[in-house]
Amino acid sequence: xxxxxxxxxxxxxxxxxxxxxxxARTNYDPxxxxxxxxxxxxxxxxxxxxxxxxxxxxxxxxxDLLMExxxxxxxxxxxxxxxxxxxxxxxxxxxxxxxVGSLALNEPQAFADMLDHFGPERITLALDVNLRGGVPMxxxxxWAEDSGxxxxxxxxxxxxxRHLLVTDIARDGMMQGPxxxxxxxxxxxxxxxxxxxxxxxxxxxxxxxxxAAGASAAITGKAIWEGAFTVAEGIARARG
Numbered sequence: 001x002x003x004x005x006x007x008x009x010x011x012x013x014x015x016x017x018x019x020x021x022x023x024a025r026t027n028y029d030p031x032x033x034x035x036x037x038x039x040x041x042x043x044x045x046x047x048x049x050x051x052x053x054x055x056x057x058x059x060x061x062x063x064d065l066l067m068e069x070x071x072x073x074x075x076x077x078x079x080x081x082x083x084x085x086x087x088x089x090x091x092x093x094x095x096x097x098x099x100v101g102s103l104a105l106n107e108p109q110a111f112a113d114m115l116d117h118f119g120p121e122r123i124t125l126a127l128d129v130n131l132r133g134g135v136p137m138x139x140x141x142x143w144a145e146d147s148g149x150x151x152x153x154x155x156x157x158x159x160x161x162r163h164l165l166v167t168d169i170a171r172d173g174m175m176q177g178p179x180x181x182x183x184x185x186x187x188x189x190x191x192x193x194x195x196x197x198x199x200x201x202x203x204x205x206x207x208x209x210x211x212a213a214g215a216s217a218a219i220t221g222k223a224i225w226e227g228a229f230t231v232a233e234g235i236a237r238a239r240g
Contacts, residue, residue, distance in 0.1 A: 001211040003238040004048040004076065004196070005039045005231050006221030007032060012065055015052065016222050022056060028225055032069055040073040042231035046096060047073050048219045054080020058102070067093035076124060084114050091122065099165060101126035105140050105149075108157050120162035124196070127151055128167045129182075136182060139169060155190065164193045165219070171200030178218075180209045187214025204229050207237045 008015050010025065014035055018024035030038070032049075039047050049069065053061035060080045069075065070093045078099030081087055087098045104111040104125055115123050129136035129151055136151040155161070166186060168179040178200040186195045194216035201207065201220045210218050218238060224231055 001207070001215055001238045001240070002045055002217045003207070003231070003234045004046055004217050004219045005044055005224055005234070006048045006050070006219050007035050007039075008050045008052050008221065009062055009065065009079075010052045012062060014225075016225055017052065022052070026225075032065065033072060036069055036072040036075075039231055043235045044073060044231055046076055048076045048078070048099075048221075050099075051077070051079030058082065060086050063090060066090060066095065070094035078124075078126060083110055084117055087114065087118065087122075091118070097122055097124050097163065099124045099126045101128070102140060104158065105138065105154065112158065115158065115160060120160050123161070124163040124165050125155075125158060125161045126165040126167070127154060128169050130169050131179075131182075136166070136168075152189075162192075162194055163196065164190070165196040165198055167198040168200065176200055177202055178206055178210055180206075180213050183210060183215045184213035202228060204233060204237045207234060208240075211238060211240055 009032060014028040014030060014032060016026045036047055049066060051062040051066060057080060066077050067090065074096040076097040076099060077090055077095050081098050081100050082103050090098055100111060100123060128139045130139055138149050138151055138154050168182055171179055178197055183195060183197045196217040196219055197210045197215040198219040201218060201223050207218055220234055223229060
C-alpha cells in the first residue's frame with residue numbers, strides 16, 4: 001500500500017474541511033508548493049490534491065495553480081473536472097491522474113468516453129458513500145444529496161475502471177478511524193481494482209489495518225496536517 005498525502009486548496013491556500021462542509025474550514029500555513037516539496041522530500045510517490053473551489057463551482061477554478069504544482073511531485077488531482085477538455089491541460093502540464101466523480105453519476109456516457117480517451121491508468125473514479133443498512137449508497141452534489149444508487153450499481157457501469165477512490169462520508173475529517181470493513185469488502189469484491197481508502201485515518205495503526213484489508217492506497221490529510229504522524233512515518237507504515 002502507498003500513502004497519498006492530501007492537499008486541499010481553497011483560494012490557493014491549503015485547508016481542511018470537516019465532512020466536506022465548506023463552512024467548517026481550517027487554514028494551514030505552508031504554501032502549496034512548500035507542502036508538496038515537503039511531501040516529496042519525505043518520500044511520497046504521489047500526492048492527492050483537491051481544488052475545493054472547483055468542486056464547489058463544478059468547474060475548474062485553480063487549475064492554473066495545479067499546473068504550476070505538477071512538476072514538484074506526481075499528482076492525483078480532483079475538483080471541478082467534468083470532461084476531457086478539463087483533464088487534457090492538466091495531463092499536458094504533467095499531472096499523473098485526474099479524479100472524476102460527478103460526471104460518472106450525471107453523464108455516464110461522457111465519463112466512459114473520457115475513460116476510453118485517456119485510458120484507465122490516468123483516471124480515478126471517486127465515489128462518496130453513506131452506509132444505509134450496511135449498503136454503501138453513493139452521494140452526489142458535494143455530499144448534500146443521495147443519488148439513490150448503490151456503489152455496486154455504479155461500478156457495474158464502468159468495468160474497465162482501474163483506480164477507485166471511495167470515501168466514507170461519516171469518517172471524513174473526523175479522525176475516528178477508517179471504515180476498514182468497507183475497504184476489505186471492496187478489495188475482495190473487486191480484485192481487479194486498485195482501491196484507495198479515504199476518510200478517518202487518525203494514527204499509524206489505521207494504516208496497518210487498511211493495508212491488511214487490501215487497500216492499494218490510503219489518502220491521509222488531517223492526520224498529517226494536525227501532526228498525528230509525519231509523512232515519512234506514514235509511508236513506512238503503509239509499506240509495512
